[in-house]
Amino acid sequence: MTQHSRDTPQFYLTAPSPCPYLPGKEERKVFTHLVGDRAPALNDLLTHGGFRRSQSIAYRPACEACRACVSVRVVVEDFAPTRSMRRIEQRNADVSAEMRAAVPSSEQYSIFRGYLDERHRDGGMADMTVLDYAMMVEDSHVETRMVEYRLMSDAPATRRGVGPLIAVGLTDVLSDGLSMVYSFFDPEYEDRSLGTLMILDHIGRAKRMGLPYVYLGYWVRGSRKMDYKSRFLPQERLMSQGWVRAEM
Structure with missing residues (x-):
């Protein structure tokens, strides 16, 4: 494994699923893993970009036709x-x-x-x-x-x-x-x-x-x-x- 691949987070896209907030809509999320020594700095950076943390995962909505979720x-x-x-x-x-x-x-x-x-x-x-x-x-x-x-x-x-x-x-x-x-x-x-x-x-x-x-x-x-x-x-x-x- 190269140094670049170890230090660069990999992002993934979930399959569509029912939206928990707006009836009749579907949601997709983009996510990456928060692990290792770089996790705190990466979590800071991603939070500034609208991501949320759940355990060792950072995610944010990636819905194709909806931008209703707004980070505040x-x-x-x-x-x-x-x-x-x-x-x-x-x-x-x-x-x-x-x-x-x-x-x-x-x-x-x-x-x-x-x-x-x-x-x-x-x-x-x-x-x-x-x-x-x-x-x-x-x-x-x-x-x-x-x-x-x-x-x-x-x-x-x-x-x-x-x-x-x-x-x-x-x-x-x-x-x-x-x-x-x-x-x-x-x-x-x-x-x-x-x-x-x-x-x-x-x-x-x-x-x-x-x-x-x-x-x-x-x-x-x-x-x-x-x-x-x-x-x-x-x-x-x-x-x-x-x-x-x-x-x-």
């Missing part, structure tokens, strides 16, 4: 929470967040399993076992962290890091931001808007870390599943001419 990243320094976002933060003042090593646990999987069964029972991840979950967390050649969210109380037994786990975020640390790979929460606490809380926490966390962006993945206009991402403003959206700032 929140501009951390200029972000201003809406009134409803501030209410969500106040409602969850009793929730603590801790970033830790990407190590799977049975406690996490219990939340993950309940989340899939309640919210995505017909999705592609519905049959994931505890071993599949462990692979999702551990199969990474880039800097990956878990952010655990726990419900606290005044009781000594629920000090920081010990209260009941209610939400988890799997996050990559990039050179210019945090990339939210996957997040999930206990459906019992759905009324707390924990999905929004986790994004707000990541924005604050990125600001403290001196990172300019939080990458949210793909926003799909017309998809109710993805509409929430457009509320975190200002943000930049990856268009044909590059990253374009959006204020509304």
Whole structure:
């Protein structure tokens, strides 16, 4: 094998499959492997080009007649929470967040399993076992962290890091931001808007870390599943001419 072939990523195209976001449409993806010492730099480069990471794979949509999937990243320094976002933060003042090593646990999987069964029972991840979950967390050649969210109380037994786990975020640390790979929460606490809380926490966390962006993945206009991402403003959206700032 030549040096060139070892150092140059190889890209592949998937066969068409039903689109999970827009009914009646098909999707295709282009993907490559993220392995070895060059994986972190390659992941940074590809993320800037609209790719997402799943385990040791980087992928992006490559649909022939559709460009609905748009990569979005929140501009951390200029972000201003809406009134409803501030209410969500106040409602969850009793929730603590801790970033830790990407190590799977049975406690996490219990939340993950309940989340899939309640919210995505017909999705592609519905049959994931505890071993599949462990692979999702551990199969990474880039800097990956878990952010655990726990419900606290005044009781000594629920000090920081010990209260009941209610939400988890799997996050990559990039050179210019945090990339939210996957997040999930206990459906019992759905009324707390924990999905929004986790994004707000990541924005604050990125600001403290001196990172300019939080990458949210793909926003799909017309998809109710993805509409929430457009509320975190200002943000930049990856268009044909590059990253374009959006204020509304």
